[in-house]
């Protein structure tokens with residue numbers, strides 16, 4: 001096996017956390033590997049991995065690669081894989097690589113598998129695990145096809161702790177043509193840090209369900225109070241915000257819960273995020289929702305209904321309580 005760990009820098013020249021995780025994924029194979037990095041300041045970024053134990057370092061950098069762009073990223077990825085003579089490519093499943101590497105794989109006639117959750121070496125062969133059918137079936141397989149490109153999901157491997165050093169990376173010409181640069185990145189539109197409620201690196205997933213919009217004990221709805229309580233907790237805890245389908249489908253909730261969108265929906269027709277802990281509030285815990293909690297290790301729920309779905313063996317701890325009261329108290333305690 002001739003292995004390369006293929007990485008990219010971010011626009012500021014730093015390596016994303018997922019890059020260090022991909023290094024760990026490769027190192028635990030106990031097979032010699034090269035490192036290839038594309039993007040802004042890629043050669044300097046190789047130095048960050050100088051003590052990773054790679055046999056060789058390759059970098060593709062320059063203005064054309066400073067921004068993520070499909071055509072130029074594909075050209076650079078192909079050039080780096082060829083320079084290393086690699087037949088197995090391990091790369092992080094970042095947005096940038098999820099977009100570009102399947103195209104690069106096609107150019108070099110490689111097989112490609114995305115969302116890899118585990119990889120082990122069996123002699124010269126590799127065994128890979130990934131989930132299928134919305135995380136219901138765990139597949140374990142190997143391929144004889146080479147080259148083979150593997151995109152490793154973030155949040156699975158411990159990030160490699162880098163020391164300083166000099167990697168003496170070989171700078172590779174990505175062979176970028178004028179045509180590759182037809183698309184221009186004119187800027188980035190991103191919500192403000194507070195508005196960004198989906199935080200993949202957060203320790204806690206905080207799920208808000210439709211109960212926040214229901215008539216409460218006094219016979220009234222308390223949408224503004226609900227919105228303030230939820231956003232207050234998110235700001236204090238740094239938790240990532242998840243939702244049930246019922247809540248994001250509700251037009252009246254959309255007006256008040258403007259911080260919430262369908263992107264937050266967790267479940268069968270939503271996302272399957274990875275976080276060490278999860279807290280569900282005002283959410284019933286029906287199976288189509290809870291199936292999205294497959295990768296949440298410790299689960300707790302606050303619900304007024306002692307017979308809610310969470311209490312049917314779906315959560316480690318269920319607090320039978322009013323989430324308005326509980327979260328107001330939690331916010332007050334965190335504010336101290």
Ligand SMILES: Cc1cc2nc3c(=O)[nH]c(=O)nc-3n(C[C@H](O)[C@H](O)[C@H](O)COP(=O)(O)OP(=O)(O)OC[C@H]3O[C@@H](n4cnc5c(N)ncnc54)[C@H](O)[C@@H]3O)c2cc1C
Nearest residue numbers: 209210211244245246267268269270282284288289304323
């Ligand atoms: C094909 C299909 C796909 C689906 N995909 C998804 C999916 O991807 N994600 C998803 O979430 N759902 C999905 N659903 C819908 C799912 O079955 C449920 O309808 C949905 O999850 C219910 O949302 P909820 O628990 O927020 O709302 P509800 O069922 O209305 O539950 C609200 C809960 O809030 C509690 N509550 C109310 N007030 C309070 C309070 N003050 N304190 C504490 N608790 C309170 C209530 O006791 C109740 O349990 C899917 C359904 C189908 C058929």
